[in-house]
Amino acid sequence: MHIGKTQTLKISEKNHSGWMLTDDSGETAFMSKVFIREEKEIGDELEVFVYQDDNKLKATTETPLAEVGEFAVMTCVQSLPSGAFMDWGIIKDLFIPYKQQKTKIIEGKRYLVNLYIDEDLKLITGTTKFKRNPQYQDLPFQNGDKVELLMMNESELGWNVIINKKYIGLIYATDVYKKLYPLSEEEGYIKEIREDGKIDVSLQPVGFENIDEFRQRILNKLEENFGLLHLSDKSTPEEIKDELQMSKKNFKKALGGLYKDKVVDILEDKIRLV
Numbered sequence: 166m167h168i169g170k171t172q173t174l175k176i177s178e179k180n181h182s183g184w185m186l187t188d189d190s191g192e193t194a195f196m197s198k199v200f201i202r203e204e205k206e207i208g209d210e211l212e213v214f215v216y217q218d219d220n221k222l223k224a225t226t227e228t229p230l231a232e233v234g235e236f237a238v239m240t241c242v243q244s245l246p247s248g249a250f251m252d253w254g255i256i257k258d259l260f261i262p263y264k265q266q267k268t269k270i271i272e273g274k275r276y277l278v279n280l281y282i283d284e285d286l287k288l289i290t291g292t293t294k295f296k297r298n299p300q301y302q303d304l305p306f307q308n309g310d311k312v313e314l315l316m317m318n319e320s321e322l323g324w325n326v327i328i329n330k331k332y333i334g335l336i337y338a339t340d341v342y343k344k345l346y347p348l349s350e351e352e353g354y355i356k357e358i359r360e361d362g363k364i365d366v367s368l369q370p371v372g373f374e375n376i377d378e379f380r381q382r383i384l385n386k387l388e389e390n391f392g393l394l395h396l397s398d399k400s401t402p403e404e405i406k407d408e409l410q411m412s413k414k415n416f417k418k419a420l421g422g423l424y425k426d427k428v429v430d431i432l433e434d435k436i437r438l439v
Contacts, residue, residue: 172188233281248265251278397434
């Protein structure tokens with residue numbers, strides 16, 4: 166039985182309170198009748214999330230905000246001297262011991278939480294303490310892959326981010342072309358997986374082969390401004406960043422392509438649609 170994970174189990178017993186679900190090894194978890202949405206027979210399979218409650222394994226068809234090994238933003242529903250209880254999307258709240266809190270968790274506030282199995286207690290536990298830019302092996306990414314990002318915090322180097330709910334990466338400050346906020350969600354791209362296992366991320370597609378997205382962004386802005394845009398290849402990186410949320414390098418590549426295709430005219434201090 167994979168505790169803290171979504172998995173497929175078989176119905177092995179049914180009673181007035183709910184169903185007993187069994188894995189291939191014979192281990193069981195109980196699912197309350199409140200989660201039964203349709204009638205099934207003994208031996209039928211069911212996809213459920215397995216958690217612990219009162220030292221027993223239980224199952225739910227609810228979808229948690231995060232599984233063991235993942236990160237998610239959770240709201241504190243109760244804060245005690247011993248720890249805090251977080252709403253993680255299922256019937257049972259997630260407990261974060263006081264010693265696993267980076268700062269004291271306050272009821273009603275939202276926090277970035279990582280789930281793990283406590284080695285001593287063998288319980289699903291939450292923590293707000295985690296390494297910055299850890300080293301990984303056998304990552305399921307390639308340079309240029311599109312990923313989902315969760316913003317962590319800003320640092321001297323740039324922004325620490327969570328990639329696809331599981332991995333910590335970094336967006337360098339030179340690659341930030343828009344206003345970002347802690348705990349907000351963004352789309353991003355794997356820029357480089359370094360030899361030391363750390364992950365560099367970009368908010369924009371990487372490489373010239375993705376320049377079409379920047380060309381379209383320029384065209385959209387031109388159409389919004391009646392075919393005229395007060396930018397040119399002489400504009401400062403800051404002006405381009407504020408107007409188009411892209412780097413000057415990508416702007417010049419995209420603008421050059423539009424000019425070559427005779428879609429725009431480049432004037433001294435502005436561009437316009439042909």
